[in-house]
Amino acid sequence: MRLHITLGEELVKELxxxxxxxRRSGFIAEAVTRALDDERRWELIEASIGSIADADHGWxxxxxxxxxxxxxxxxxxxx
Numbered sequence: 615m616r617l618h619i620t621l622g623e624e625l626v627k628e629l630x631x632x633x634x635x636x637r638r639s640g641f642i643a644e645a646v647t648r649a650l651d652d653e654r655r656w657e658l659i660e661a662s663i664g665s666i667a668d669a670d671h672g673w674x675x676x677x678x679x680x681x682x683x684x685x686x687x688x689x690x691x692x693x
Contacts, residue, residue: 619642621629633641673680685691 629638629641
């Protein structure tokens with residue numbers, strides 16, 4: 615799909631210097647894709663806030679011991 619956008623002259627000069635005139639669209643598409651992925655991740659993070667209780671977790675007494683036990687339970691991590 616074609617899209618009309620406006621960019622400042624200095625931004626376009628740097629874009630051309632870094633990727634060349636023939637690769638503008640691909641570079642911009644990749645940058646927008648990354649930015650949208652970041653936005654989606656932040657939405658998921660923000661939506662998950664408060665989904666875990668503040669207390670009564672298996673890791674509360676000794677977080678290090680809990681992590682070690684989780685690692686030992688994973689056959690891929692046990693030597």
